[in-house]
Amino acid sequence: MQASHYYRPLIVLLALAAPAFGQSLDDRHLPVIPRTEKEAAKVAAILAPPTDFTRLEKFETKPAGAASVRVRDTTDAFSQFSANMPFEDEMNFKLGNALFRKTWVAAPSSTAASDGLGPFYNARACQDCHLKDGRGHTPEGPEDGRVSMFLRLSVPGGASPEGIKDWLATQAEPTYGGQLQDLAAPGHAAEAQMDVAYTETPVTLADGEVVNLRAPTYGVSAPGYGAFADDLQISPRVAPQMIGLGLLEAIPAAAILAQEDPDDANSDGISGRAQIVPSIEFGVPMLGRFGLKAGAPTIKEQSAGAFAGDMGLSTTLHPDPWGDCTTAEAACRTAPHGQEHGVRDGLEVDGESLDLVTFYSRNLGVPERRNADAPQVLQGKALFYSLNCQGCHVPKYVTNRLKDQPEQSFQLIWPFTDLLLHDMGPGLADNRPEGRATGSEWKTPPLWGIGLTAQVSGHSEFLHDGRARSLLEAILWHGGEAQAARDGVAGLPKSDREALIAYLESL
Amino acid sequence: MTRFLTAALVSTALSAPAFAVEPAEVVAHYADLAAAKYGDSLITAQALQGAVAALIAAPSDETLTAARDAWKAARAPYQQTEAFRFGNAVVDDWEGRVNSWPLDEGLIDYVAVGSAVNEENAQAGLNVIATPKFTLSGTEVDATTITPELISGTLHEADGIEANVASGYHAIEFLLWGQDLNGTGPGAGARPYTDFAAGDACTGGNCDRRAAYLTAATDLLVSDLTYISDAWAKDGAARALVTADPNAGLLAMLTGMGSLSYGELGGERMKLGLMLNDPEEEQDCFSDNTYNSHYYDGVGIRDVYLGRYTRVDGSEMTGPSLSDLVASKDAAVDSQLKAELDASVDALLAVKTAAEGGLAYDQMLEAGNKEGEALIMGAVDALVTQTASIERAVGALGLSKIDFEGSESLDNPNAVFQ
Numbered sequence: 001m002q003a004s005h006y007y008r009p010l011i012v013l014l015a016l017a018a019p020a021f022g023q024s025l026d027d028r029h030l031p032v033i034p035r036t037e038k039e040a041a042k043v044a045a046i047l048a049p050p051t052d053f054t055r056l057e058k059f060e061t062k063p064a065g066a067a068s069v070r071v072r073d074t075t076d077a078f079s080q081f082s083a084n085m086p087f088e089d090e091m092n093f094k095l096g097n098a099l100f101r102k103t104w105v106a107a108p109s110s111t112a113a114s115d116g117l118g119p120f121y122n123a124r125a126c127q128d129c130h131l132k133d134g135r136g137h138t139p140e141g142p143e144d145g146r147v148s149m150f151l152r153l154s155v156p157g158g159a160s161p162e163g164i165k166d167w168l169a170t171q172a173e174p175t176y177g178g179q180l181q182d183l184a185a186p187g188h189a190a191e192a193q194m195d196v197a198y199t200e201t202p203v204t205l206a207d208g209e210v211v212n213l214r215a216p217t218y219g220v221s222a223p224g225y226g227a228f229a230d231d232l233q234i235s236p237r238v239a240p241q242m243i244g245l246g247l248l249e250a251i252p253a254a255a256i257l258a259q260e261d262p263d264d265a266n267s268d269g270i271s272g273r274a275q276i277v278p279s280i281e282f283g284v285p286m287l288g289r290f291g292l293k294a295g296a297p298t299i300k301e302q303s304a305g306a307f308a309g310d311m312g313l314s315t316t317l318h319p320d321p322w323g324d325c326t327t328a329e330a331a332c333r334t335a336p337h338g339q340e341h342g343v344r345d346g347l348e349v350d351g352e353s354l355d356l357v358t359f360y361s362r363n364l365g366v367p368e369r370r371n372a373d374a375p376q377v378l379q380g381k382a383l384f385y386s387l388n389c390q391g392c393h394v395p396k397y398v399t400n401r402l403k404d405q406p407e408q409s410f411q412l413i414w415p416f417t418d419l420l421l422h423d424m425g426p427g428l429a430d431n432r433p434e435g436r437a438t439g440s441e442w443k444t445p446p447l448w449g450i451g452l453t454a455q456v457s458g459h460s461e462f463l464h465d466g467r468a469r470s471l472l473e474a475i476l477w478h479g480g481e482a483q484a485a486r487d488g489v490a491g492l493p494k495s496d497r498e499a500l501i502a503y504l505e506s507l
Numbered sequence: 508m509t510r511f512l513t514a515a516l517v518s519t520a521l522s523a524p525a526f527a528v529e530p531a532e533v534v535a536h537y538a539d540l541a542a543a544k545y546g547d548s549l550i551t552a553q554a555l556q557g558a559v560a561a562l563i564a565a566p567s568d569e570t571l572t573a574a575r576d577a578w579k580a581a582r583a584p585y586q587q588t589e590a591f592r593f594g595n596a597v598v599d600d601w602e603g604r605v606n607s608w609p610l611d612e613g614l615i616d617y618v619a620v621g622s623a624v625n626e627e628n629a630q631a632g633l634n635v636i637a638t639p640k641f642t643l644s645g646t647e648v649d650a651t652t653i654t655p656e657l658i659s660g661t662l663h664e665a666d667g668i669e670a671n672v673a674s675g676y677h678a679i680e681f682l683l684w685g686q687d688l689n690g691t692g693p694g695a696g697a698r699p700y701t702d703f704a705a706g707d708a709c710t711g712g713n714c715d716r717r718a719a720y721l722t723a724a725t726d727l728l729v730s731d732l733t734y735i736s737d738a739w740a741k742d743g744a745a746r747a748l749v750t751a752d753p754n755a756g757l758l759a760m761l762t763g764m765g766s767l768s769y770g771e772l773g774g775e776r777m778k779l780g781l782m783l784n785d786p787e788e789e790q791d792c793f794s795d796n797t798y799n800s801h802y803y804d805g806v807g808i809r810d811v812y813l814g815r816y817t818r819v820d821g822s823e824m825t826g827p828s829l830s831d832l833v834a835s836k837d838a839a840v841d842s843q844l845k846a847e848l849d850a851s852v853d854a855l856l857a858v859k860t861a862a863e864g865g866l867a868y869d870q871m872l873e874a875g876n877k878e879g880e881a882l883i884m885g886a887v888d889a890l891v892t893q894t895a896s897i898e899r900a901v902g903a904l905g906l907s908k909i910d911f912e913g914s915e916s917l918d919n920p921n922a923v924f925q
Contacts (some may be wrong), residue, residue, distance in 0.1 A: 087766065095774050096776040128628060140644060353782075448644075
């Protein structure tokens with residue numbers, strides 16, 4: 001496969017010449033029971049790529065192994081708990097679910113346990129962005145709320161964390177912080193509003209079919225606290241789906257790092273680099289796994305980040321009750337908050353509640369495959385492999401064996417991601433670096449459950465900002481390292497293209 | 508296999524030595540119990556339908572009270588069906604239509620000022636009753652006529668937000684009682700009957716549309732309960748699923764008992780409210796009927812194990828039970844589980860008794876209410892305790908949630924790697 005040419009800032013090219021230091025990254029967030037030699041051999045055998053595309057691989061219809069859930073034909077398809085969960089864990093899941101859908105209110109209020117929202121926020125409840133535990137969506141019109149979508153903010157510069165090579169230093173926007181909150185508690189002006197406009201661009205495929213892609217442009221309007229910095233960087237984000245996260249967290253870091261190919265030594269046009277971020281909880285660099293640029297190493301840190309950034313709620317990991325408010329937003333910092341010393345760990349969201357939400361997020365089950373053995377679907381699977389889609393969307397892993405975490409322990413899973421960063425070309429670039437990810441790199445998103453998006457979410461919007469309105473549009477947006485695979489799809493005859501989509505819909 | 512017995516005969520049957528029973532007999536009787544419980548739920552919902560019609564025809568304190576009483580009567584058999592959730596696919600796929608909670612009630616009707624503010628749920632303050640035409644997810648909706656189809660197809664979970672509960676028991680409860688604005692203090696919702704009155708006597712505005720909503724929601728409940736009753740009838744899909752593979756049926760029975768005990772009732776419905784001291788976390792929050800709902804959940808769990816049910820007409824059903832089956836494998840597990848099921852029902856009865864004595868469930872949730880906390884945690888602890896024995900019963904019967912690699916033939920498509 002021919003290497004594609006793509007743009008990458010010079011500084012990154014120089015940095016890539018340095019050796020990766022991945023071996024120091026471990027799974028300290030998990031109670032790992034080391035694999036025996038016998039297990040390792042068994043794992044290697046089951047992870048071998050398929051050779052016969054006329055029939056299913058063993059266990060292929062259960063994407064989450066024993067944690068896979070029965071397919072519901074309702075919008076609840078992503079809201080089931082891991083099928084192998086013992087009864088005693090169900091309480092934690094249910095309590096976590098209740099906190100996930102809980103509507104927080106601004107302090108002070110009559111329900112002291114529920115207040116502390118904001119003062120700036122994007123949403124009042126987790127589930128208001130993660131609708132039905134599925135994907136968020138773009139605004140339906142100029143007047144529609146932007147709740148399940150927001151902008152990350154930064155400016156270049158600032159300090160780099162110790163011990164992480166190739167870090168691209170950025171810092172919070174001096175006035176508005178790391179994220180644009182478009183809602184505010186009574187008495188406060190909202191930070192600003194996100195604007196988005198689309199330009200339709202027709203793309204003609206090899207067989208003459210025309211697909212329209214909508215290219216977004218983003219802006220901010222109605223700033224409530226003065227002008228934005230001249231060198232403002234923005235990155236639009238739609239809330240991703242919630243299923244299978246605990247299993248992604250349980251993939252051995254070594255298995256992910258083994259897939260790195262920063263210099264494209266195998267000349268397949270795909271490099272793949274690990275995101276590495278400082279862990280707040282563990283105080284060391286860790287492999288980034290969660291978020292659209294893999295900016296969080298664990299579900300707990302991702303959840304705590306969302307409590308702080310999206311809802312302005314303090315946790316053990318982000319103890320500031322004002323969330324993302326900067327010193328320039330003084331009234332927000334001095335406003336009443338929802339915590340007092342000695343009550344609920346002195347936080348708005350106490351340690352137990354953060355653990356419950358983390359447990360919930362770790363255990364949303366992945367539904368079983370549908371129509372996996374249909375001839376058209378198997379044909380699409382063969383095409384997926386022939387186009388090297390699996391070069392980034394790596395099909396399967398076996399998770400770590402874990403003590404006291406049976407739902408995620410030693411499961412054969414099929415998430416279709418390498419959890420690595422890839423340059424996706426200028427079309428998808430947000431030009432806002434995050435950690436080691438450049439302004440054109442994104443983490444490969446998992447594909448499991450993708451065929452249920454329309455059923456769960458009532459739309460079929462994909463990619464980091466929901467710009468693609470179908471799976472085909474999403475594929476056609478792929479550039480950079482994925483340009484060859486994208487061109488391959490664009491060159492397929494219609495029946496093959498439909499088979500490929502049928503395969504994706506079965507995931 | 509179900510036997511309808513008089514009380515005298517029941518005591519005779521219970522004192523006789525346990526018969527050896529077959530799994531197929533146990534699951535068939537379980538399906539009979541489901542048919543009876545959902546059938547009773549339907550009968551009492553039809554009575555509610557009549558009481559609602561009487562309320563709307565002649566609104567008064569008496570007809571409103573009668574409708575509220577009918578709602579409470581309908582809850583008793585329904586809550587006893589909840590142990591049939593969590594494992595019966597037909598029930599699980601259907602349940603959200605009838606018993607979803609908590610709800611942003613401002614979607615449906617007027618609420619107190621300040622209680623429906625939620626920017627990201629644009630529908631939290633929609634007030635369909637006052638708004639015949641509106642835009643939902645970018646689509647124009649004509650709600651001039653409020654129909655069951657409008658409620659189930661358009662309003663329920665509008666915008667994908669689970670709190671937009673438009674149908675089921677709790678939507679009807681809100682229309683009959685109104686918001687409970689007493690927090691953790693005494694008192695339930697106090698909607699006046701004049702909210703359904705015609706002409707100038709109407710309070711709250713749009714009384715005709717409120718009546719139409721209540722009628723449509725009640726009709727929808729009846730049709731939803733008809734669907735699930737049919738599913739447990741002789742050739743119904745839910746019955747077929749448990750009887751086709753008796754071991755799968757037994758597992759569904761025990762899974763329902765365990766999941767309702769631990770996660771759902773003990774966790775989400777009881778412990779959470781204490782954690783947050785939040786009366787909004789009370790299940791029947793408008794009517795203050797929560798203690799009854801919890802109690803009948805507990806009775807339903809016990810009855811699944813014992814294979815029995817007292818119908819709303821007073822007749823008793825008994826038959827081949829899980830208890831018989833477990834006793835034949837491990838008598839100690841059976842006797843312990845039976846004792847623990849009795850203990851949890853007793854603990855839930857203590858909550859009910861206290862509530863009927865004046866300490867309402869939402870008052871028990873108040874921060875610092877030691878008596879309330881002890882009552883609720885007593886029930887939670889009993890539910891947690893019995894779940895461990897339910898797991899032992901699963902083991903005693905040699906059942907497992909998961910078919911592991913090698914446990915069946917090599918071609919078993921349901922096996923998982925281990």
